[in-house]
Amino acid sequence: MNATPSGAAAPHTATPAARGTGPEHGELLLAVDHLRVTAGDKPLVHDLSLHMRRGERIGLIGESGSGKSMTATALLGLLPEGVTATGSVRLGETGPNLLEASERELMRVRGKDAAMVFQEPLSALNPLMRAGDQVAEIMLQHRTVPNRAAARRRAVEMLDAVQLPNPAEAARAYPHQLSGGQRQRVMLAMALANDPSLLLCDEPTTALDVTVQRQVLDLILELVRERGTGLLFITHDLAVVANMCTRVLVMNRGEIVEEGPTEQVFTHPRHPYTRGLLAASDLEATDANGRLFTVASAAAYVPPGTGHAEQQDGGAAERRAAGPESGPGSGAGSGPGSVPGSGSEPGSKPGSVPGSGSGSGSAPVIRVSELVRTYSRGRTSLLKPAPQVQALKGISFEVPEGGRLGVVGESGSGKSTLLRILAGLDQPTSGSAVVAGNEVAGARESQLRELRQNLQIVFQDPMGSLDPRMTVEQVISEPLLVRGRNESAAERSRLVAEMLEAVGLPAESAARYPHQFSGGQRQRISIARALICRPKVVVADEPVSALDVSVRAQVLNLLADLVDEYGLTLVFVSHDLGVVRHLCDSVVVMQSGEIVEAGDTERVYQNPAHPYTRRLIDSSLTLRQELAGRSTP
Template identity: 75%
Template structure:
């Protein structure tokens, strides 16, 4: 966390403020989404706006820009330095001049915010031309290349000629940042700008935003659910819950001495270095016992998980029935990967040149013992997804061997793959995308039981679904409902129930909490850990969040460009990384305690 002047003093004069928001209300015809939001921001100040999904963060920022959707209205007062009048009452012509000139925004997903039919440089130049900051198109294009250079794109002239799909996620976000800062706005709004990025790219983009707003004296309103990012970027913070600001103050005060129970709950759920007496992550509901980090405290070593507490006994009872025992004396690993190679051949780009090849996996080997928890860490393009597809029997290796629960994947026939998929189940990243919206929860969870060879009756399946819903903390009445009637965290619980209904030996979790709010993330991680313990499951957990892997997994492999560059016991790898890539991943990873400790 940065140690600079913390906030606009209360006595700041109206003319010294960059942004003045008083009693902002955002409403639909049926309810109020944001209640009496007030914010006074000084020039150059960096403020974090934090809260979970549905808290009103995005509605507040779109109201400031006059971009509310149809049927949503705003009242109150929004004033910005340099414009005489209330922005909520300003004509659209005035707002169009202000957007991109005085106020600019960086969105969460650059691929949807950028025009796919325009080159990157042309999109930056268009902003400059629209606000008449260049006399002609040639000058605007020259300045666009300068802006792409300012956001540290490696070859700005080449990047200017590229289309968005030809750039990586981090490069696209840099183009968005160049567009936002092209006209040197006084206020920059960032709405979750690094959520979809790899950990090292996230750190680079955050450092770049911080560098640019400092150089230009730009005010920053940073919207996120990631408290560690706020601790890194902002000097003041506002906490929103259900459309109301429940707490505000300097970042250090709010994060080390929270006054509101909701703030304490968010901090507790965000802090993966803190666990309760049972070794479980804190949630908003259990945060009373949480002790916030002091500004100078160093991260504490993770506590080993213990037996699930009494309140988890219902899950234990529900899962014990018909559970195969794990033979701890059997040395045979549940999963053995040996010299696994996967090479893809792309389509020809030339009549004479050979078809290009992509080496997705380059001879990787590892083993996972029964009951083990393996974390697979790596950035985009490292080969994680290819590995998962092969382990699940959805793809065939070019060479090498992958034996999962006694089933060899290479060359397996469909009947053999069916047995493999009964023993290995996947929990996907996006629960809404992996659940059929036209099926009831009972149909979704019982679907893995419908394969040939299983003998359960309809009554058996209904009974098993009810037990699984109980095990994942959902009422049995949920069985008759549809996915859209549940929250994101509840949908992920349904995905976990579906994965475990057929009693697999191995569960592969592919980024299962990256799309969830921090409080829901803690609940789902606790649930996964408890179920793995109760079932005696083998867990393969794939994530770009190193802190989650450190909490949940006992061993880890680090992948880069289709190779395993480091492997071993999780704590050993994290405390003493040997490979430069592993060191860079760990150094780039943001944790709340580390960011607060840096301010001391």
């Protein structure tokens, strides 16, 4: 593969990748020459050229807006209206130029010679068709099976090949009846049904739980290896690329700035932007002040595998461990007991979190006792009672003042139900939840006013949680407009200006609207809104999962700084175990509505007692572990 646009770092000498036999000299599969993508007069992709050999696995990485998805959609003629592509895209040595092909010609290629797996399967699948029929349809469209009955049999076989449990039953299900991981497997079955020679994957695991993500990635890798399929994998997660790909292209502002074998690029980056992405992705490395590296501060970052990275990492590990371990009573067997085996005192109440960090030894700001939440589903029969779903099964824990609690677990574990109860947005079936001195259980709406001044939420999707018709000043000052507060308009403007400065945004941002900001800036606005009324508790619900790695590092640094500056108690919910390990001093692990393990974060991560915790940790992809695996003989 060649990728040599102007301004790019010189390509590395082709060498067999550590996880493959090196297809560099095999049959040419994809030839892209001088690809340019424009929207009107605005260039989106500049003079991109790459050659992929059969069986090669290429990672295309970069931040949002770098041109990754535009490149992939241009290859299959799927660009949105108003966006055009020029240059040459050919499958094989002598194939026609797909950029000049008619829609009819492109339809013969899509799904047969080249296929794509999209990021969000629920929007890519037809909600009115059963899963099996959608897999069968792509075979019938290209006439790779003799009749509809054969297509349906083959569809079940493909659903079995992507390891869906009970594939015959899954074939009869509609997309909304399947989980996110199962829907992504259906998409993969559709993509591979006609045995294409090229598979394009555009962020296919971003929205999945950590264990499901690992399963889907392992499945993709196994299937493309078995079939000798070429893979172009688009993602902003560098650990995934290190796990999946033999070669990597780094894209910035529409240009390939560096390319080469994955291990070589990731351990000896030549371009400053590549080093910046690596630094921001490495949650196990911190600078001299204990902060995560960002693209802007990456000059001092030492990539893994270069000899000095271990010292950099070791310092970070020591700082993480020093927090919980140095607090009063935080030695082995200390703290008000947790789940047996989590390193806390045995025989005490299950599910409690040991006091740690700055809040160790202080009165708890959050005390949850035997919390139960049971939902009733709609009746399915006149003769049977409505089925019951136990979202929370008697969980208990405490969070001290100034503590940073991480809550981890897969979808359906009860994390969101717990957050709604803590925020007073839902009532428990039984048990107690006291937040900043306010009992949630049984409280009337008028009694929850004080709670909502003392607890604020930062949501996962800032664009969805910010009113697009309100200016930033109106958005941030809205929590001050509740009954009982008497700030004047001038005072509110002053407080907004202070919060904008605190989150690193200019004062003139107050007059603009949310759509005029990037994703990371919108998340900063959400944090400013949450903190303007000086709450005691901030609940962050997956606040960085939708952000680029570089923006993620900035937001995590900001959260850590503000928690310390304002003396906040933080409850941080995430499926990214690396983020929780960096930010939180204690953690609870939830499964099926129960806390299966709790304790000081570093102790739980280094010595997990519960099989479910071990599975979550083993399924997590980290850049250092993946690169270490590549260098292992």
